[in-house]
Amino acid sequence: MTNNQTSNAKTNLVKTKVSIIGGSGFLSAELLRNLLSRDDVEILRVSSKDHIGQNIGQVHRSFYGLSDLVLEDISPRECVEGADIVFLAMPHIITAKVAMELFDTDVRIIDLSGDFRLKNLADYIRVYAPEHPCPERLGTFVYGMPELYAEQIKNAKYVANPGCFATCIAASLLPLASAGQLSGSTVRLVALTGSSGSGVHPQAGNHHTIRSNNLKAYKVFNHQHTPEILQTLAAAGGDNVSLDFVPVSAPLSRGMMSIAQLDAPLDVSEDELRAQYVKYFEQFPLISVLPKGMTPEVVSVKNTLRIEIGLDIKTDEVSGQRTLCAIAALDNLIKGGAGQAMQNFNLMTGHSNAYELQQPGMWP
DSSP: OOHHHHHHHHHTOOOEEEEEESTTSHHHHHHHHHHTTOTTEEEEEEEOSSSTTOBHHHHSGGGTTTOOOBEEOOOHHHHHTTOSEEEEOSOTTHHHHHHHTTTTSSOEEEEOSSTTTOSOHHHHHHHTOSSOSOGGGTTOSEEOOHHHHHHHHHTOSEEEOOOHHHHHHHHHHHHHHHTTOSTTOEEEEEEEEOGGGGOSSOOGGGOHHHHTTOOEEOSTTOOTTHHHHHHHHHHHTOOSOEEEEEEEEOSOSSOEEEEEEEEOOTTOOHHHHHHHHHHHTTTOTTEEEOOTTOOOOHHHHTTSSOEEEEEEEEEOTTTOOEEEEEEEEEOTTIIIIIHHHHHHHHHHTTSOTTTTOOOOOOOO
16 A cells, blocks of 8 residues: 555544543543544543643643643533543542433443442442432443453443453453353452552542552452452353452552452363463453463553463362462553453444554563
8 A cells, every 4th residue: 555545544534533521530541542542533522620721731741742632621412512432531420420411412431430330229329329320220331341241342332341450350250250160159359459540639548658658458348349340250150259359559550460269160270271261361362361380460561451360279288179369460540441441442433342452561
């Protein structure tokens, strides 16, 4: 193809028109990082209640000088006018109220909050808020995990993007659930996350002075992603799973690692189990099942859409009990957030889930 032909092809390219509501947070920065580099995307508007009138490069400094987009204080309906897809990047409750203003429009929604992930209202009330602004909409969003719902996402009008812990933990267990090897199991989990998971607004829990040299368990056995994880595993085939989940704040700005221990499936060797995982994820090149002797590391997946999964089985010398340890690592803002939203965007616009998202990270 000549240079002129390439130029004409780009000129004639049909662009998907997108808007972002809630443009000042870390997840929006990740969305913009991907969307700005795409020839097949036109960003119409970015709305926000913070930094109104400022260029996105003044708010998200890595974009300085790269775009004329400014943060606008406009209504949801104004923001999505002419858009094919809108990303909602706000906290729960606020997001649901915004979505209610858009349900009678033609725009397709990718929601990055927790407002529409759960199907059961009782679960939502228990872990998020005393009431839901539109409970009748629970269960109407496709859960945006491509490893489980790729076909449904392609034609979905509304997609609920998974949570970061839910993505990391579920990914490490999906092959077991799918094979019927997880039902009835008790999974003991410790998962560590970076401070960016707490959002852009400073608070005591992510203050650098406390966070930078510290490890802290929080919401022990009571994290809001627990019912989301159980719902996901059940959908994959893992019924009656018990989850003992301890989240930990780690001295990282971004990154996440989950460490799950459970009774190993009977009559399956470690090598066979690893092969089973490789086969399950064979359509997802950004998920690496590591060979024996390698364990996941946050630095190897940071700033990428990749997940690393490591597996080890131990047989106790006294009891003979076999224990499986499944470890996963990902970037909480990318695969655990906006990068996965871009995977859903790709599927909704006719691309493969990893289209334009396979850039390697930085080492170390």
